[in-house]
Amino acid sequence: MTSQLPAVIERSTVIAAVEHRGMADLAVRLGWSPTEVNHVLIADFETINAWTSTETARLRSMTPEDVADLGPIHDLEFPKTYYSAGDLASRSSRGEQIVLIAERDDGSFAGYIAGQIQPDGDGYIDFLAVSPSARRTGIGMGLVVAMCQQLVSRSSTQRVCLTVQDGRAPARRLYESLGFRYDASIVGFESMVPLVTR
Template sequence: MNTVRVDRSTSFDVAVLPELTALADRARAADGAAPFSDDLWPAAPGGTTTVALTATVDGSLAGAAYAARQGDRLAAELVVDPARRRQGIGGRLLADLLAAVPGELWVWSHGDHPAAAALASRHGLDRARELLQLRRGVGPGTEPLPDPPLPGGVRLRSFVPGQDEAAWLAVNNAAFSWHPEQGGQTLDDIRAAEAEPGFDPAGFLLAVDDAGELLGFHWTKVHPHDPNPAAAGTDEPIGEVYVLGVSPAAHGRGLGAVLTVAGLRYLAETAAVRTVTLYVEGDNAAAVRLYEKLGFGRHAVDVAYRRG
């Protein structure tokens, strides 16, 4: 019988990261969902994890888990090589993870995998959060986009680095004061985002009034690979409604629909993607209704299990 060895550290050794990335790619292909999120995974190669676990069998990497800050919470992700599943590796990693991290912890299951649900139940974790992934096609051959009217005295323009950070922070933090990750953004956060290779200020759309005051925004992104390739059937670049926010003072003016459609047109016509995805809290009924009216349908769900 093969022996599972789990090693614990505060961060992953740089030498194991390429092997771990390859393992995650195999899991993504097998499950139809990436095991690590774009939001949490940067903490791993960046060395800002709270704990990092690697599981090996006969010296070969078979799985991994890690925990890191995600907004105002401590969250975790776990992956087991598809070729090594049903051998108790996932249970061993989760048990060691829970032992290494005291107090509240949110453990993500991307794609709501049944095995993850069973594993969470065995370890007494509660299903505490559902993050819906919605999608729609854009461009030729897809459902035409609506054309909501732009409110009077409002115009759209692109984000200008070095000029718009403070205004964006004020509107974002007011719009997402309730959100565990998106609320409480700082100047360092937006500057770090601007420094990322894929940052596109032209696709970061702002709604401003005649006085130049920021009323809302739609920050779009383009990902080179679909995080859910098996479910989609292809693995090609995909657009994302990354963050959409409207100042509480500007609610009721239809800006959410205007900004969403403007971003979708940009992604279809300028970024030339054929599919756009977005993530929305399962209990945010108003946002779900808005996106469904704009042609989005449910594609997948990510679940966070909580140990409090």
């Protein structure tokens, strides 16, 4: 199957539960590099429905003009990720992605969140980042609440999932304070070339 991938695909990632020793052993034998452990968190309709709006900034949908502000923080927080800031703008304009921008009172960029409905019907939060000067002001929580309310209203499973890196303790605390529950811990194993020669 990987022979059908576009040539721009330069690396492959296989994801497994942390406790899956067979996959870890295979990865070592094949020379695949492990990624940081991520934790899968889930919030269901009842949890999300109990939240009240916590907007501490003006929220609006992303426009192509936001790439200049969103791009630097997106690249810093999520290097080598699957969507660039430009991709998010394009996907948002086509209705494939929900991207909300938080602005301060003076109209300056304060942060963003991106989410989508996955093929299985779950809502999924792809990215959340708040400008360093706007952290610990409630903007992150406001973005999460607004995104989850939009996603759960469109989700056929009435739940929202996300993954958060093990080293992002402040983000984990935020999600847990809102009632997201732990589901699993996963790790990726990366190959810098496709798994099968084209």
